[in-house]
Amino acid sequence: MSAYVLGGGVAGIAAAFALRARGHEVTLLEARGWLGGRAFSRPDARLAGDLDNGPHVLLGCYSEFRTLLRRIGTEDGFARPEALRVRFRDPGGRAGELRLPALHPVLGFPLGALRCRPLTLGGRLRLVCGGLAALLPVRATQPLAAWLRRHHQDGDPSRYFWTPLCRAVMNADPAEVSAKLFLATLRRALGSGARGMAIWTAARPWQELLGAPAERALRAAGVSVRGHARVVSATCAEGRVQTLHLGDGETLALGRDQTVVSALPWHGFARLFPGACGPAAARLEGAPIVTAHFTLPATAAPRDEGPIVALVDGAPFHFLCRRPGDAAERFALLSGGDPGLGAAPAPEIEAAARAQLRRHYPEADAAAGVVRVVREARATAKFTPEVAEARVAPGPVPGLANLLVCGDWTATGLPSTLEGAALSARMACG
Ligand SMILES: Cc1cc2nc3c(=O)[nH]c(=O)nc-3n(C[C@H](O)[C@H](O)[C@H](O)COP(=O)(O)OP(=O)(O)OC[C@H]3O[C@@H](n4cnc5c(N)ncnc54)[C@H](O)[C@@H]3O)c2cc1C
DSSP, X not given: OEEEEEOOSHHHHHHHHHHHHTTOEEEEEOSSSSSOTTSOEEEETTTTEEEESSOOEEETTOHHHHHHHHHHXXXXXXXXXXXXXXXXXXXXXXXXXXXXXXXXXXXXXXXXXXXOTTSOHHHHHHHHHHHHHTTSOOOTXXXXXXXXXXXXXXXXXXXXXXXXXXXXXXXXXXXXXXXXXXXXXXXXXXXXXXXXXXXXXXSSOHIIIIIHHHHHHHHHTTOEEESSOOEEEEEEETTEEEEEXXXXXXXXXXXXXXXXXXXXXXXXXXXXXXXXXXXXXXXXXXXXXXXXXXXXXXXXSOOOOOSEEEETTOSSOOEEEOOTTSOTTEEEEEEESOHHHHTSOHHHHXXXXXXXXXXXXXXXXXXXXXXXXXXXXXXXXXXXXXXXXXOOOSEEETTEEXXXXXXXXXSSSSOSSHHHHHHHHHHHHO
């Protein structure tokens, strides 16, 4: 048996390993010259170093993605705290934090929430109740904002906890996304021990943690990895994929025992297999992530408060992120799911980033240094309650006997994340 895997992101890499382990001859076709998909870094002359396309974080409970990291030997390239710790910055510069003790989150969350400093006592008690309510069943049609209102989480619990967490996990505002999907991730984290809720941050550029080591490990496992191999069209007939056409004019004809695994993003899949994608993939929209990478003189930079700081009521930027081990003068502001910013010109984004740095860090000299803007227009799929319920299942595609599909947008029960992508590959090919 042999298989073509289309796309060398997390899902494609994990699918290629899974198929190879089952004895298939595997060829991975990737459009770009490197693997890693939406989590990558490239050298940047202006900032004199490797620049991530955007900061990626994981939760300790991302077990499928961690299995992939162990397979390629890079799990130790992340800062791995013992429990959840998130810092906050209010507009005006007041700092605070939510820090859970290293106990099982069922105990640790209430204890941490009760000590969460910027919140009033009433806000802290409501947050504890919200954490407990997250364990109850939830209606599939409910947006997260409605769930928050129903469980009295408006105001401080939402500003300091739920909204930043929703931006981090779903890359959107709570009004836009499925409560069920968001709470599925939270429940997984709550159920997997103190370390499962901890936020892991990459201590090295993503190309060193994912793309390059994955390519080496795939080749060592006997997978044929072909870069610059964009599949531009596919011919389907008699209920099968018959040929794949590459951008350089090459045609790959598929024999009876050959399978195609699509690990493309939703828009790539819909373009290649328009009849097979169903209404869900056709209706899926992307949400952008915009990152403003700062390099300020040491005296002008904000103090290092850890890898992630949630910017409370922050707009258009929601987090300040630092790579552990980087000099204090290097950091990034990240905007998740703001469609206006995704389409704005770079100078406008830079001006917005500097203005916001001034608001949340009045002590920094926001006018100094260099800012490099990176935009990812379709960083994640946006799962409204309606779209979330209509996702395509990872696995065989109805009507095409030799086509399987996976990717972070397929129906894994998780949002569009590194973990969702890795899980989809196991569901489709494991
Ligand atoms: C800036 C940014 C920040 C993010 N932050 C986080 C985070 O903090 N935590 C988290 O869990 N997730 C985060 N995500 C989302 C996460 O990166 C994705 O969910 C995950 O990487 C998707 O993996 P995938 O393999 O499903 O798809 P992709 O990574 O999109 O992989 C698809 C691959 O297919 C290739 N391809 C496309 N078309 C073709 C074609 N026609 N022929 C051949 N190859 C093709 C692409 O080049 C790509 O390599 C972030 C995403 C971005 C962009």
